[in-house]
Amino acid sequence: MTVDFELDATGMACPVPIVKTAKKMREMIPGQTLKIISDDEGFKADIVAWCESTGNEFLSLEEKDGKIYGYVRKAA
Amino acid sequence: MRLGFLVTTAPYTFQNMDTAIGLMEAALAKGHSCDVFLYMDGVISASSNIKPGQDRSIPDKMKQLVVKGVRISSCGVCANYRGVKNSDYLPGIKLAGLAALGRMINDCDRVITLGF
Numbered sequence: 001m002t003v004d005f006e007l008d009a010t011g012m013a014c015p016v017p018i019v020k021t022a023k024k025m026r027e028m029i030p031g032q033t034l035k036i037i038s039d040d041e042g043f044k045a046d047i048v049a050w051c052e053s054t055g056n057e058f059l060s061l062e063e064k065d066g067k068i069y070g071y072v073r074k075a076a
Numbered sequence: 077m078r079l080g081f082l083v084t085t086a087p088y089t090f091q092n093m094d095t096a097i098g099l100m101e102a103a104l105a106k107g108h109s110c111d112v113f114l115y116m117d118g119v120i121s122a123s124s125n126i127k128p129g130q131d132r133s134i135p136d137k138m139k140q141l142v143v144k145g146v147r148i149s150s151c152g153v154c155a156n157y158r159g160v161k162n163s164d165y166l167p168g169i170k171l172a173g174l175a176a177l178g179r180m181i182n183d184c185d186r187v188i189t190l191g192f
Binding site for chain 1: 156
């Protein structure tokens with residue numbers, strides 16, 4: 001998977017990771033992907049819910065060493 | 077119809093969770109669907125550590141609701157502030173955040189807030 005941008009939201013609590021994701025996605029063009037790093041447990045469900053609400057594509061989630069890595073693609 | 081319930085108070089101290097459960101059971105029996113978002117002290121309601129003895133078991137009732145297809149989310153930050161961990165939760169109930177609450181409000185036809 002090609003990652004176009006990366007956003008480190010480590011140490012930030014809800015809703016900041018989602019707010020920062022939304023802000024970053026506004027700067028991107030359709031089709032580009034964003035990797036978000038978070039250690040907020042709620043982020044796992046939130047990123048899926050946010051994608052469903054906004055129409056952006058949720059790609060995947062990974063967990064490693066206490067961190068959550070979310071991948072999303074900006075919709076057209 | 078899809079109903080959303082936002083519960084913000086602790087179980088047993090207040091009867092809001094009981095009210096939500098009763099309303100959901102009635103709604104499900106009539107073919108409606110339900111979502112729940114546990115917020116503030118409401119996050120305690122779904123802990124598997126609750127042992128009510130002979131009293132009504134709110135976690136057992138919530139477990140039954142999950143089996144019936146009710147989507148139950150709990151605020152992760154509220155849980156952290158109250159020492160409730162993800163591993164404390166009943167199966168099928170997950171930590172979420174304000175984006176999930178926003179989706180519930182957006183997706184549901186009616187949202188009922190049970191709080192102070």
